[in-house]
Amino acid sequence: MAESALPVQLGVIGAYLVVALAVGVAAYRLTGRDAEDYYLAGRSIGTVVLLFTTFATLLSAFTFFGGPNLAYAAGPEWILVMGVMDGLLFAILWYLIGYRQWLVGRAEGYVTLGEMLGDRFGSNRLRALVAGVSLFWLFPYVMLQQMGAGEAIVGLTDGTVPYWAGAAFITLFMIGYVVLAGLRGVAWTDTIQGVFMLGIVWVAVGWVLSSAGGLPAVSASLATNRPEFLALGGGVYSPQWMIAQAVTIAFGVTMFPQINQRFFVAKDARVLKRSFTLWPVLVLLLFVPAFLLGTWAAGLGVSVPEGANVIPVLLNAYTPAWFAALVVAGAMAAMMSSSDSMLLSGSSYLTRDLYRPFVNPAADDEREAWLARIGVAVFATGTFVASLFRPGTLVQVGDTAFGGYAQLALPVLVALYWPNTTRRGMLAGIGGSQLYYIAHVFVPATTVGGVTVFGSTYLTWDFALYGMVLSLALTVGVSLVTAPDADERTERFSVGTRAD
Amino acid sequence: MPRKKRDYPWIAVFGLLVAFGIPWFLWGSTATWVGLPVWLWWHIGWMALAAVAFAGFTRGAWDRGMDIDREGADG
Numbered sequence: 001m002a003e004s005a006l007p008v009q010l011g012v013i014g015a016y017l018v019v020a021l022a023v024g025v026a027a028y029r030l031t032g033r034d035a036e037d038y039y040l041a042g043r044s045i046g047t048v049v050l051l052f053t054t055f056a057t058l059l060s061a062f063t064f065f066g067g068p069n070l071a072y073a074a075g076p077e078w079i080l081v082m083g084v085m086d087g088l089l090f091a092i093l094w095y096l097i098g099y100r101q102w103l104v105g106r107a108e109g110y111v112t113l114g115e116m117l118g119d120r121f122g123s124n125r126l127r128a129l130v131a132g133v134s135l136f137w138l139f140p141y142v143m144l145q146q147m148g149a150g151e152a153i154v155g156l157t158d159g160t161v162p163y164w165a166g167a168a169f170i171t172l173f174m175i176g177y178v179v180l181a182g183l184r185g186v187a188w189t190d191t192i193q194g195v196f197m198l199g200i201v202w203v204a205v206g207w208v209l210s211s212a213g214g215l216p217a218v219s220a221s222l223a224t225n226r227p228e229f230l231a232l233g234g235g236v237y238s239p240q241w242m243i244a245q246a247v248t249i250a251f252g253v254t255m256f257p258q259i260n261q262r263f264f265v266a267k268d269a270r271v272l273k274r275s276f277t278l279w280p281v282l283v284l285l286l287f288v289p290a291f292l293l294g295t296w297a298a299g300l301g302v303s304v305p306e307g308a309n310v311i312p313v314l315l316n317a318y319t320p321a322w323f324a325a326l327v328v329a330g331a332m333a334a335m336m337s338s339s340d341s342m343l344l345s346g347s348s349y350l351t352r353d354l355y356r357p358f359v360n361p362a363a364d365d366e367r368e369a370w371l372a373r374i375g376v377a378v379f380a381t382g383t384f385v386a387s388l389f390r391p392g393t394l395v396q397v398g399d400t401a402f403g404g405y406a407q408l409a410l411p412v413l414v415a416l417y418w419p420n421t422t423r424r425g426m427l428a429g430i431g432g433s434q435l436y437y438i439a440h441v442f443v444p445a446t447t448v449g450g451v452t453v454f455g456s457t458y459l460t461w462d463f464a465l466y467g468m469v470l471s472l473a474l475t476v477g478v479s480l481v482t483a484p485d486a487d488e489r490t491e492r493f494s495v496g497t498r499a500d
Numbered sequence: 501m502p503r504k505k506r507d508y509p510w511i512a513v514f515g516l517l518v519a520f521g522i523p524w525f526l527w528g529s530t531a532t533w534v535g536l537p538v539w540l541w542w543h544i545g546w547m548a549l550a551a552v553a554f555a556g557f558t559r560g561a562w563d564r565g566m567d568i569d570r571e572g573a574d575g
Binding site for chain 2: 076081088091092096103216218219231243246273276279281288292417494
C-alpha cells in the first residue's frame with residue numbers, strides 16, 4: 001500500500017465510524033423498548049432503505065473483492081450468474097417467500113422464521129431446528145467476516161496493528177453499535193453505504209477507462225491479451241455450474257437470517273412492490289461495472305500479487321492513491337455493516353427461538369429487548385474468539401453456508417402455500433436435507449462400485465441441487481403420509497383478506 | 501376468469517425471464533459491439549426488460565397466488 005494512502009484510508013474508516021455512531025444514536029432515540037422495534041424497526045421501513053439494506057447486507061464485500069477477483073481470473077460471465085440469481089430468481093422469491101412472509105408476519109406478529117414455522121406447526125422442536133440450523137451456518141460466516149476485516153487492518157497498517165487487535169477493535173465497535181442502534185440504525189448506515197458504493201464504482205469505471213485510453217483501447221487490449229474472456233462460457237463457466245450457483249445462492253439468500261428477517265420489516269405492500277421492480281435495475285447498476293473492472297484488469301495486464309485483491313491493485317495503477325484508498329476503506333466498512341446485520345439477526349434467533357421457549361418462557365418484552373442485546377454481545381464475542389483460532393472446520397462451514405441455507409428454502413416455500421404440510425413433513429424435509437448436505441461437506445469423496453459418492457457433483461450437477469430436491473421430496477412425501485396433529489394451525493398461514 | 505387461468509401468463513413470463521437470463525444461444529460467441537461482448541448487451545437489455553415486466557406485474561397482478569381479495573389489499 002502506498003505511503004500516502006494510509007492517512008486517507010484511516011480517515012475514511014474513521015469518518016465511517018463517526019457517521020455510523022451518529023446514525024446509531026439517532027436510531028437509538030427513535031427505538032422503543034420492545035423487541036419488535038429493536039429487531040424490525042417496528043415494521044416501518046420504506047423502499048429505498050429496504051432495498052439498500054438488503055443489498056448492502058448481502059453483497060458488499062463480494063462486490064468489490066471476491067466478484068472482481070473471479071472476473072479477473074475466469075472472465076466476466078459471473079455477471080450473468082448474478083443477473084439470474086439476484087435480478088430474477090431472488091426478485092421472484094422476494095414475492096413468493098418475502099411478500100407471503102410479510103403478510104403472515106404482519107397478521108401474527110412474527111419476528112423470526114423459526115417463530116413463524118414453530119407457531120404454525122405447533123412445534124417448539126421445529127422452531128429450535130430452524131434456529132439451530134440457521135445459527136450453525138451463520139456463526140462461521142460471521143467469523144469469516146471478522147477474519148477478513150482483521151486481515152484488512154493488518155494490510156492497511158502494514159502490520160503495525162496486529163491481527164487480534166484489529167479483529168477485537170472491530171468486534172467491540174460492532175457490539176456497541178448494534179446494541180445501541182438496532183435494525184433501524186443498521187438499515188440506515190447500510191443505505192448510506194449502498195449509495196456511496198454505487199456512486200464510487202461508476203467513478204472508478206470512468207477513471208480507469210479515461211486513464212487507460214478509453215473503452216475501445218481497453219476492449220482491444222482485452223481481445224488481444226485474453227480473447228477467451230469475450231466468449232460466453234469456457235473455463236469454470238459451464239452451464240451446469242452457472243445454473244447451480246445461481247439457483248443455490250438465490251434460494252440460500254432467502255433463508256440467511258439477516259435477509260429473511262428483512263421480509264418482515266416493510267412498511268406497506270407498496271414498499272415490497274417497488275423493491276421487487278427495482279431488483280434487476282440495481283443488479284445491473286452495481287455488478288456490471290464492478291465485474292468489468294476485474295475483467296479489464298486482466299486485459300490490461302495488471303498483475304495481482306498472491307493473496308491480494310484485484311480492484312485495489314487496478315485502482316492503484318490507474319487512479320490516484322487517495323481514490324484507491326477510498327474504495328478499499330469503503331469496502332471494509334461494508335464488510336462491517338454486513339456483519340452488523342448478521343449479528344442482530346443471529347441474536348434474535350438465539351434469544352427468541354432458543355432461549356425464550358426453552359429456558360425462560362415467561363420473559364416479558366422489555367426483558368427480551370435486554371436479552372437481545374446480551375445475545376449480540378455473546379454471539380460477537382464467540383465469533384471473535386473463534387476467529388483467533390481459525391479452525392479449518394468452521395472455515396469450511398462458512399464457505400458452504402449459502403448451499404446450507406438453500407436446503408431450508410423449499411420446505412419453507414411448501415409450508416407457506418400448501419395447507420396439507422405437516423409438522424413431521426417439515427422436520428423430515430429440513431432435517432434430512434441438512435444431514436445430506438453436511439455429510440457432503442465433510443465426508444471425503446469415495447468411489448463405490450464405479451460411482452463417486454460425497455463428491456462435489458453427481459452427473460456434473462452440484463450436490464446442493466440434489467439436496468434441494470431431497471428437501472422438497474421429503475417435505476411433500478412425509479406430509480402426504482402423515483396426518484396433522486391437533487395443535488397444527490393451518491389457518492395461521494391462510495392470509496385471506498387480512499392483508500389490510 | 502378462474503384464478504389459476506389468469507396466473508398462467510405470468511408464470512410463463514417469469515419462466516422465460518429466468519430461462520433466458522443467460523443467453524444460451526450466444527454460448528461460445530465472441531462477438532462484440534461498442535467494445536463489450538454482445539452477450540453482455542443482452543444482459544443489460546434483459547435486466548431492463550425484467551424490470552418492465554416486474555413493474556407490470558405489480559400494477560396488474562400483484563397478490564396473485566396469495567388468496568387475497570383484490571379490493572382489500574392495495575396496501
